[in-house]
Amino acid sequence: MPKQGCEIGVVGLGTMGRNLALNFADHGFRVAVYNRTAEKTREFMAQEVGPRHIRPGYELQEFIGLLRRPRALLIMVSAGDAVDAVIKEIWPHLAAGDLVIDGGNSHFTDTNRRARALAVNKVMFMGLGVSGGEAGARYGPSLMPGGPQPAYDRVAPVLEAAAAQVEGAPCVALLGRGSAGHYVKMVHNGIEYGLMELIAETYDLLKRGLGMQPEELHKVYTDWNQGELSSFLLEITARIFLKKDEKTGKPLIDLILDRAKQKGTGMWTSWEAMDLQVGTPTIDIAVVMRDLSGYQDERLAAAQVLTSPNHVFGGDRARFLDKLKNGLYAGMIATYAQGLALLKRASATYNYGLDLETVARIWRGGCIIRAALLEDIRAAFRDRPDLNHLFLDPKLGSEFMTRQQDLRDVVGVAAELGVPAPGLMLSLAYFDAYRSARLPANLIQAQRDYFGAHTFERVDAAGAFHAQWDED
Ligand code: NAP
Numbered sequence: 001m002p003k004q005g006c007e008i009g010v011v012g013l014g015t016m017g018r019n020l021a022l023n024f025a026d027h028g029f030r031v032a033v034y035n036r037t038a039e040k041t042r043e044f045m046a047q048e049v050g051p052r053h054i055r056p057g058y059e060l061q062e063f064i065g066l067l068r069r070p071r072a073l074l075i076m077v078s079a080g081d082a083v084d085a086v087i088k089e090i091w092p093h094l095a096a097g098d099l100v101i102d103g104g105n106s107h108f109t110d111t112n113r114r115a116r117a118l119a120v121n122k123v124m125f126m127g128l129g130v131s132g133g134e135a136g137a138r139y140g141p142s143l144m145p146g147g148p149q150p151a152y153d154r155v156a157p158v159l160e161a162a163a164a165q166v167e168g169a170p171c172v173a174l175l176g177r178g179s180a181g182h183y184v185k186m187v188h189n190g191i192e193y194g195l196m197e198l199i200a201e202t203y204d205l206l207k208r209g210l211g212m213q214p215e216e217l218h219k220v221y222t223d224w225n226q227g228e229l230s231s232f233l234l235e236i237t238a239r240i241f242l243k244k245d246e247k248t249g250k251p252l253i254d255l256i257l258d259r260a261k262q263k264g265t266g267m268w269t270s271w272e273a274m275d276l277q278v279g280t281p282t283i284d285i286a287v288v289m290r291d292l293s294g295y296q297d298e299r300l301a302a303a304q305v306l307t308s309p310n311h312v313f314g315g316d317r318a319r320f321l322d323k324l325k326n327g328l329y330a331g332m333i334a335t336y337a338q339g340l341a342l343l344k345r346a347s348a349t350y351n352y353g354l355d356l357e358t359v360a361r362i363w364r365g366g367c368i369i370r371a372a373l374l375e376d377i378r379a380a381f382r383d384r385p386d387l388n389h390l391f392l393d394p395k396l397g398s399e400f401m402t403r404q405q406d407l408r409d410v411v412g413v414a415a416e417l418g419v420p421a422p423g424l425m426l427s428l429a430y431f432d433a434y435r436s437a438r439l440p441a442n443l444i445q446a447q448r449d450y451f452g453a454h455t456f457e458r459v460d461a462a463g464a465f466h467a468q469w470d471e472d
Pocket of ligand 1: 036076
């Protein structure tokens with residue numbers, strides 16, 4: 001292919017691939033596209049491409065031939081087997097020096113495996129986390145690449161132009177070695193689960209507890225989104241309450257089934273946190289609550305027989321709203337803290353070389369968890385790159401502490417009303433556990449030694465000890 005070949009090829013013209021291809025072309029790059037089902041490529045070319053420099057390959061060979069050498073291709077297909085199927089198909093057409101990028105939500109262990117396999121033929125592989133959904137892909141996502149520096153350098157102009165921009169800087173940077181990009185994206189999604197659960201709990205308290213209707217809820221979340229809580233998720237939450245159902249004219253939110261699905265990235269984060277022994281309770285409970293939401297038939301049956309004291313909120317509504325707002329902010333700090341603590345441990349375990357300031361920086365724009373709070377998080381890691389935990393940052397630690405009484409009050413009200421708020425509760429318990437100089441794990445050690453002779457450690461001497469517990 002002559003030098004004017006396409007700078008980047010996109011395999012997969014689903015929601016994300018289509019929009020990324022348009023985004024790349026809008027920034028002046030020559031793009032080649034290919035989709036397993038050629039009809040989708042035809043539709044895309046006919047309906048969306050217009051005068052942009054996007055060239056279709058209806059056959060794989062034709063597509064490969066459109067690319068400038070050494071080639072750079074972005075695979076944007078469903079995560080899992082589909083990525084392996086595409087790699088298998090393109091493998092015979094690739095040459096040493098080519099670069100394959102997987103932009104889907106792949107599990108990081110798959111990314112490591114694929115990188116090793118392609119390295120045999122000296123083909124570079126990069127795992128790229130992409131966040132921002134359809135609109136992000138089209139107009140500026142947050143991009144989380146991981147892999148070798150030469151791979152990043154090859155496509156940096158394309159990625160940096162296409163990414164969201166915050167204060168003139170693109171929300172993309174090479175995050176680290178190997179599968180670092182997909183790992184960071186996984187944790188991003190885990191944090192997303194946690195934040196969504198916290199917001200859903202505040203909604204439940206306002207709706208079930210205070211009896212608020214969608215229009216009122218719209219005002220509350222719009223107000224909350226103005227200041228320190230300002231974030232993409234609160235912004236869309238406020239908008240959701242305004243939407244009317246076209247058929248009935250009723251608020252759409254009230255017609256949506258209370259059963260949340262998941263694609264697995266939140267669960268992966270929790271598994272990983274357990275594996276690396278880093279506590280992420282707010283994220284874990286967010287996964288659990290989606291699971292519980294799925295047991296709708298059982299919940300409906302249980303609701304007939306299992307009752308709570310049926311307390312009605314009788315306090316000061318305006319004061320409670322303030323407390324809830326502060327409690328949510330504290331919960332958000334705890335959720336980011338858990339995700340970043342996991343990233344810190346993962347970076348050491350997998351030798352990723354992550355810089356957490358950079359991670360916080362590229363999450364400030366384009367992605368689902370973008371929030372004003374990320375400015376403070378970024379500053380925390382900029383001032384102390386070796387910071388062990390966000391609670392130990394003077395600013396964020398004191399922000400949590402000044403809101404802790406409100407969070408305690410909110411959790412108390414939720415328990416009193418019988419409205420489940422486990423994300424808020426666990427965010428508080430996580431804080432209390434983290435700040436406890438002494439936890440009751442001494443008793444757990446004693447129990448383990450009692451029934452299993454697992455030994456215990458002492459406060460006054462090093463080594464492993466065992467007691468004959470039944471002697472006295
Ligand atoms: P999508 O709209 O469902 O499109 C799926 C694409 O994968 C289609 O082009 C499909 O081709 C292709 N495909 C499926 N199985 C294949 C196979 N065995 N061989 C070849 N191609 C195959 O998916 P999407 O939403 O764009 O998501 C793509 C990736 O981005 C996923 O990993 C997803 O998790 C991730 N992601 C999605 C979002 C989002 O908001 N949607 C956000 C961030 C990341 P056909 O047309 O031939 O079926």
